[in-house]
Amino acid sequence: MAPSANATDASPKRNAKAHPHRGRHVAIALGAAAVALACAEFAGAQYYTDHFVPGTTVNGADVSNLTTSQLAARVRKGSDAWSTHVSGQGLDVTIRAADVDLDVSPAAYARKAKAQTDPAR
Known part of the structure; x- marks a missing residue:
């Protein structure tokens, strides 16, 4: 019996081929989040150098x-x-x-x- 279309779509190899840059996109998103957090920390530290x-x-x-x-x-x-x-x-x-x-x-x-x-x- 031939596999159904749903079964082949769910295979890891097929998903990897369908989204070849998924890992890079996740890494970029995590990197951007880390940069945003670092900027927020820096801004807060600067603000409180002269504020109580x-x-x-x-x-x-x-x-x-x-x-x-x-x-x-x-x-x-x-x-x-x-x-x-x-x-x-x-x-x-x-x-x-x-x-x-x-x-x-x-x-x-x-x-x-x-x-x-x-x-x-």
Whole structure:
């Protein structure tokens, strides 16, 4: 009895002849996927050289994905608004940042915070 058309189509030799470049196409697809993953890893690493990683807090404030410049701006705003109130024994005074020339060097503060989160530096 002669083999049916379906049986001969399913033979490995016949499929190999029908798709002679299948192995090369698979290799190219896997290579392209590997390159795409490497590019994504590189892009992420570059992004986080100047950004805080998700879940990072500084003095209890969430700084996830902020740049060091953005953290410095927040520190500057907070330090400019700083004040304290002292009262007792006939004294009742509020002291503000401008009254005492408060200088916290926000850029240095942000760089130091970033350095503490990046063990490679």
